[in-house]
Amino acid sequence: MIEARGVTEDVGAVYLHCDVDKMYYSVEALESPALADEARAVIISVDPREYPRAVVTTANGVARSIGITSGMSTAIATRLAREQGVEVVYVPPRHDVYSRYSRRLMDLLRTETPLLEQRSIDEAALDWQQHGFAPEPVARLRERILKEIGLSVSFGLAANLLVAKMASEVAKGREDHLCVVGPGEEAAFLAPLSVRALVGIGPKSEARLRGFEISTIGQLAEQPLAWLVEQFGAAYGRYLHHASRGEDDSTLVGEHTYKSVSAEHTFARDTVDRVEIWQRLQAQAQEVSERLRHERLVASEVAIKVRYGVTWETITRQQQGARRGCGGAHAQVVDAATDPADRPARGQARARARRRSADAARVNTPSPKGRGGSARPLEDVEPAGEAVGDVDQAIRGDEHVVELDARTAWWRLGHEVRDLARSGRIGDVHDAQASVEPRDVDHVGIDQAAGPHLVQVVRAESSAA
Structure with missing residues (x-):
């Protein structure tokens, strides 16, 4: 007789x-x-x-009980507390400390799973197939994290990543901090939740949906796919159709695979100073450039986003490369020089840079091990030795906020209230998946002393010649 033991479904x-x-x-409490x-x-x-434009990153239970939430303006939070007679204590963020705790948590989680995708400084998704949907292994993991690190965590367990994330939000209100959604239970789990709870629905989409x-x-x-596409466009309409039913076929992305690399800055006060705005943008561009070079990545798109501080109107501009190659990845370069003395030579330098940019770098896009070789916005690149210079693109100084989306690569990003002002020129910026709000764009300029560049010089969209 042949007996198979330890077989699981x-x-x-x-x-x-x-x-x-x-x-x-x-x-901070630890x-x-x-x-x-x-x-x-x-x-x-x-x-x-x-810093009048600061926002609440997180708060204790006392603050939450009076309506103070993450993302709220600290000025509004202070007013709420004063109106209710509650004293407020502000603790400046210490991102180096938070990063240290985050690394400890991620290292611990990696011992429990064959594949982990870190989503942010405080979130991660794990392949949990070896444990199934039993709650006991999750409870043991939570106790281990509390004992070894001291952090309280909430877990969502589900058959797809979208529902698992949403389940973790529901788990925060439960005593055991765990929410399990079994296969086939996704639609029933999501049905009673507010549309605002669905990943991908923001305030504007929520307002439109409530209008219907x-x-x-x-x-x-319950809404037909055709109606959702008509109202929200093809891509977003299809997403709402599938996501509202708990359908998601996305998979885990392994370590060090970026979808975008970004940086952001919020001005402390309204400004109409073009030089100040441009210096801030330069600093953000250099940070993104340095991270891309460090990771040997090249991006297919560069984008900038500007948000007005009073109306919160957000306008974006983005530029994709004119040439696709190596899985659609090629360089986007935003280099800056603000010294007026440099400008007479920029036209000649620009022409030289255009002639030589085509062969300036060699790009390699090997498929990640264990995964299919599909093209992604960011790909590996082997830097070349040739230099490019400066693209002088100023934005009109009436923007209140200049920021680039920072959803990924958080460990090298600062907080939105961090001062990013730095001097010096920029070489090689590859897109962050954000967008730009320029009002004016000056001519492209080149500085022969800039660092190595990757493939191609690109100038952002301009409404001015």
Whole structure:
């Protein structure tokens, strides 16, 4: 007789989404235990008296009980607390400390799974197929994290990544901090939730949906695909159709595979100073450029986003390369020089750069091990030895906020209130997946002293010649 032992049923894909509860505040409370019992509203952010445009990153229970939430303006948070007679304590963010705790958490999680995708400083998705949907292994993992690191985390367990993430949000309100959504239960789990809870729906989309008397995800799931496409466009309409039903075929992305590399900055006060705005943009461009070079990546698109601080109107501009190659990846370069003395030579340098840019770099796009060789926005690149110079693109100084989306590569990003002003020229910027709001764009300029460039010089869209 031949007996097979230890055979388990193939349950298909199983994903565990881990989300740290109030990450910044939790770390500060671990570092300064007195904060854990603080009767005042503790807000992790810069004091608005020092930086009026600061926002709340996270806060303690006292602050949350009076309506203070993450992302809220600290000026508004202060007013709310004052109106309710609650004293506020501002604790400046310490991103180096938070990053250290995050690394410890991710290292611990990697010992429990064959594949982990870090989504942000406090979130990660794990391949959990070996454990199935049993709650006990998750409970043991949570206790281990509490014991070894001291952080409280919430877990969502589901058959796809979208539902696992949303389940982790629901888990934050549960005593055991765990929400399990079994295969086939996705639509029923999502149906009673607010449409705002669906990943990918922001305030504007929520307002539009409520205008159609659609307030829950279940009501959204009842809408015909054709109607959603008509109202929201082909791509977003199809996403809403599938996501509202709990359908998601995305898979985990391994370590060090970026979708975008970005940087952002929020001005402390309104400004109409073109030089100041341009210097801030230069600093962001250099940060993105340095990270791309460090990771030996090349991007297919460069983009800038400008947001007005009063109306929160956001306008974007982006530029894709004119040439596709090596899986669609090629360089985007934004180089800057602000010294007026440099300008007479820029026209001649620009012409030389255009003639030589085509052969300036060799690009390699090997497929990641264990995965299909599909083209991605960012690909590996072997730097060349030739230099390019400066693209002098100033934005009109009436923008209140200049920022680039920072959804990935957080470990080398600062906070939105960090001062990014740095002097010096920029070489080689590859896109962050953000966008630009230029009002004016000056002529392209070249500085022969700039660093190595990758493939092609690109100038952002311009409404001015």
